[in-house]
Amino acid sequence: MAIVLEFTEIPALETENFHLRGMTLKxxxxxxxxxxDKETMKYITPHPIETVKELEAxxxxxxxxFKQQKEIPWVIINKQDEQVIGMFRFHKLHTWHQKTExxxxxxxxxxxxxVMTEILPKILEFGFNTLGLNRMVGDIFADNKGSKKLMEKFGFHKDGILRETDIDGERFYDTVVYSMLKSEYQEGGPMKSRGEISLAD
Structure with missing residues (x-):
């Protein structure tokens, strides 16, 4: 049975230091x-956007x-100064198969x-408990040690390596696929050793 997204606006999520709200053109x-920023985007794409207009598109x-229930995009706001310090999204959201990346x-x-150490528990709670997802996935460039450590510390399962999935114009990169199932989340929660987490994200 497909899950049903009953909201028409992107729900806001709160943590102690950060606020996630729906992304807008503004x-x-x-x-x-x-x-x-090419350095910031190096583990996502070798060709980051070049203009504000391109980003608006x-x-x-x-x-x-989002209107088609295929994605939920948020901006991450630092509560201390209300600065937008990042973005997070569920993409490739599939309501029938109850999964997202x-x-x-x-x-x-x-x-x-x-930042992600604080935000991810709220994201997982929202995805599994509120949306009713069964599977959440993180596809990560093999060189992205910080994100790999984050996935492993939160108990994500390493599904495998997709070989040479992306190229930056010169070099091919492998992708490591991590996933968490709802049953795994319910058994142990997102962090079985919350106090032991110390990582780069």
């Missing part, structure tokens, strides 16, 4: 600083996908400071 100028596409970009000034 966020494009603030998002541009990290979405266009991408946001429009994400919002259209996760995508995240964090501003370079906020990397390796525990």
């Amino acid at each position: 966020d494009a100028p603030n998002m541009y600083s990290f979405m266009s 991408s946001i429009k596409n994400s919002l259209e996908n 996760m995508g995240v970009v964090i501003h370079k000034d906020f990397q390796q400071k525990g």
Whole structure:
């Protein structure tokens, strides 16, 4: 049986230090600083966006996908100064198969400071308990040690390696696939050793 997304607006999510709200076109100028940065985007795409207008088109596409129940895009806001410091999205959302993939970009000034360590438990709770998903996936470039460590610390299962899935114009990259099932989440929660987490994200 397919899950049903009963909301017409992107739900807001809260953690102690961060606020996730639905992405809008007005966020494009603030998002541009990290979405266009080649170093920040190196584990996502070798060809980051080059203009605010291009980013606006991408946001429009994400919002259209949300209307079609194929994606849920958020911006990540630092509560201390209300600065947009990243984005997170459920993409390739499939209501019939009850699964999604996760995508995240964090501003370079906020990397390796525990942002995703704080946010991911809320994301998993929302995905499994509120949406009723059965499977959540993180596809990660093999060189992305920080994200791999994050997945493993939260108890994600390493499904395998997809060989040479992407190219940056010169070099091919492998993708490591991690997943968590609802049954696994219910058995142990997102972090079985919350106090032991210390990682780069």
